[in-house]
Amino acid sequence: MYTMASEQATVVGRETCCSQYHQAVELVGKRWTGAIVFVLLEGPVRFSEVKRLVPDLSDRLLSERMKELESEGIVERRVIDDMPVKVEYALTAKGEALEPAVRALKLWARTWL
Numbered sequence: 001m002y003t004m005a006s007e008q009a010t011v012v013g014r015e016t017c018c019s020q021y022h023q024a025v026e027l028v029g030k031r032w033t034g035a036i037v038f039v040l041l042e043g044p045v046r047f048s049e050v051k052r053l054v055p056d057l058s059d060r061l062l063s064e065r066m067k068e069l070e071s072e073g074i075v076e077r078r079v080i081d082d083m084p085v086k087v088e089y090a091l092t093a094k095g096e097a098l099e100p101a102v103r104a105l106k107l108w109a110r111t112w113l
Helices: 019-028 033-040 047-053 059-071 099-112
Strands: 002-005 008-011 075-080 086-091
Touching (some): 033 047, 033 086
Antiparallel strands (some): 002 008
C-alpha cells in the first residue's frame, strides 16, 4: 500500500531512505575515502604513511581526499612544530564514529567479495 507524505511515495511499514543516509554513503563510498578512513582508525599518520598503507593511491588524489575529509570535519590536519616540520592526519570524533560502519563493511567484503 502506498501513501503520499510530503510529496514522497512511501510503502507502509518500511523505512524511507533519507537524504542524510544518501549523503553519508556518497561521502564514505567515494573512491579511496573508505580506505583512507580505515587506515586512520589506528591513529594519526603522515601523508607518506597513508600512501604506503593504501596502495595505488596517487599523491594528487590522496591530497584531494584529505582536503575533502578535512572540510567535512572527519579528518584533522596537525602540524607538528619540529625540525623538520611534520604534518600528520588524524580522525576527529566525527571520523572515529565511522569505525563500526567501516569495520562492518570490511568484514562484509571479506565474507562476500
